[in-house]
Amino acid sequence: MKLSQSFTKTTKNAPADEVSRSAKYLLRAGYIYKEMAGVYDYLPLGMRTLDKIVQVIREEINAIGGEELRMTSLQPKDAWVASGRWDDKVLDVWFKTKLNAGGELGLATTHEEALTHLMKTFISSYKDLPIYAYQFQTKFRNELRAKSGIMRTREFLMKDLYSFSKNREQHDLFYEKVSKTYLKIFDRLGIGDSTFRTFASGGSFSKFSDEFQTLCDAGEDIIYLDREKGIAVNEEVYTDETLKDLGLDKKNLEKCKAAEVGNIFTLGYKYSDALDLCFNDEDGKRQKVFMGSYGIGPSRVMGVIAEKLSDDKGLIWPEEIAPYKYYLIGIGEEGIKKAAELHDMAPEDVLLDDRENARTGEKFADAELMGIPVRVVVSDKTLADGKVEIKERKTGETKLLTLDEFTSKLS
Ligand SMILES: Nc1ncnc2c1ncn2[C@@H]1O[C@H](COP(=O)(O)OP(=O)(O)O)[C@@H](O)[C@H]1O
Ligand SMILES: [Mg+2]
Incomplete structure (x- = not known):
């Protein structure tokens, strides 16, 4: 690429309303353009970096059997009514709109409902399972406060992977595999030594979910880190009972600010129940599919890397993702x-x-x-x-x- 032919230019000063270091540098260096609070464009340099982050994630998810697809961001209301999440009081970050032809739809905040519904067409027997389907897709969330440049935005990219298993045992094996793979991904992205598996609030099917938290002052989470063991507990589940459960000792824990770069969940039967996603088992008995979901936000990851790998002169990309x-x-x-x-x-x-x-x-x-x-x-x-x-x-x-x-x- 010849810089003389590029339309972007570097600037000396960042907009006054940007406080985070990553946002300032990414804007000044011409990686991103700010449309409005929490909404950014990726300029040629930024797009190349984001694409390279995506490629690292893709390679690692493919290596554990992920199959890539791309779903629409326009979501019909019905599946969400079935899961109980269409209600703005249940999910408070919706962007909803009306179809000229009649009816309502939502802009995807996540794809559990849509993909569970899609899988009804393809899953009927235990022989169809397990399925590991994933995508890189735009998510829209009407966040009350956008923060730290591309770290918390109203439109962002997510790698979302969903697993469909015949039972909990089959699920658990894959869940652990994903967790290991996530650490490998963050290693390749240059933030491996500051990213930790972190116990966080779960849901109805597991006591905890696992977050992947990167130590970062611009992060929004507080975690308690046991450096020796390499694991942490999110403040939201930091209780004496949790520590006892996990065999952690208060005096070995360090209180740190961190940014959530990934989050994996055991969903169990939550969505297969709501949308009636079933299969016939080895004995011909109808069973519910056991599910999990696994997210990484490549655009937030890019912000976190820019935040951490930089000095007073600017950004310092790891070779693998530099534009x-x-x-x-x-x-x-x-x-x-x-x-x-x-x-x-x-x-x-x-x-x-x-x-x-x-x-x-x-x-x-x-x-x-x-x-x-x-x-x-x-x-x-x-x-x-x-x-x-x-x-x-x-x-x-x-x-x-x-x-x-x-x-x-x-x-
Ligand atoms: N508003 C956002 N802007 C950028 N990335 C986001 C945003 N919300 C979530 N992400 C990314 O997507 C991943 C999965 O999101 P999820 O766990 O569903 O969100 P939340 O933790 O906000 O409920 C997060 O770990 C993060 O990397
Ligand atoms: Mg999360």
Whole structure:
């Protein structure tokens, strides 16, 4: 990508009403655009990062047998009436609207009802189970207060996975697998060492649900963390009884602020009961399907990563999700020519700062603000020795590579 051809521009100042560090940097660096409170657009850089986060999650969910689909965000009222959640007093974040042709519909806050209903078409026998279906889909929630840029928004992306099992045993095996997979995902996304499985309020079928909480000052949750054991308890279920249940000792727990990046639930028969989703078991007996649901918010995750992996100069993306791997700057006549040549070898890896109206100092500052992992400078001076200078964003380390060494790194 050539920066001279991109419509986005970096800015010196963030809007005054943005308080979180992640929102300020993402706006200033041109990753996102604010439409209104809690509603953002993903600009080319932001979209690339979000897509890469999605891809990491997709690979890991596919590896445990997930099958991807994409459902509509427009949801008919009936399934929600059946589950008892159409009522605004039960679910207070609805966006509802009317069809011109008559009738009401809701914009998806989540997809349990819709997918349970869909599965009635495909599940009839124990041989059909288990099913692990997931999607990356837009959710709409009429949150009272939007907060911290893309960390709490009114429209956001969710990876929602749903499991359909023939009984609790089959469910429990998968639930534990997902939990392990989540930790692997957060590892790959660069927040593994600060993300903890956290016991939180459950529902009717299990005492707890499991949240995945990342330590973060801009987070909205309070958790009590046992660092040694690597698990935590959400403040909402922090009681003497819970601690006893979990074998945790008060004096080993640290009170921390955290952001919920994922949440997994044992749903049991809640939705299969409400929508009558059944199968015939090995003995030909009609049984209810046992369900679970598993969410991660890739857009919130992006905000949390930006919040945590950044310094006073800007963002510091882990390589796997950075929009580009290299930020390439040519200096001097030969340097500029060579830089363009190197860019053309791997335009997907390289963001070429070929802006004619920007000074070198500004280019250096923008490379840091955007958080591209490796800055590459090709100047007449480095070229005299057949070299380029690279600088790691994370460590600040610089070194010279020969042109051959660098080109062999380009994919
Ligand atoms: N308003 C929001 N903005 C961005 N991401 C969200 C929002 N609400 C939820 N998420 C993401 O979706 C995941 C699953 O959400 P869920 O547990 O259903 O929401 P909640 O905890 O608000 O009831 C959360 O762990 C989080 O990553
Ligand atoms: Mg949750």
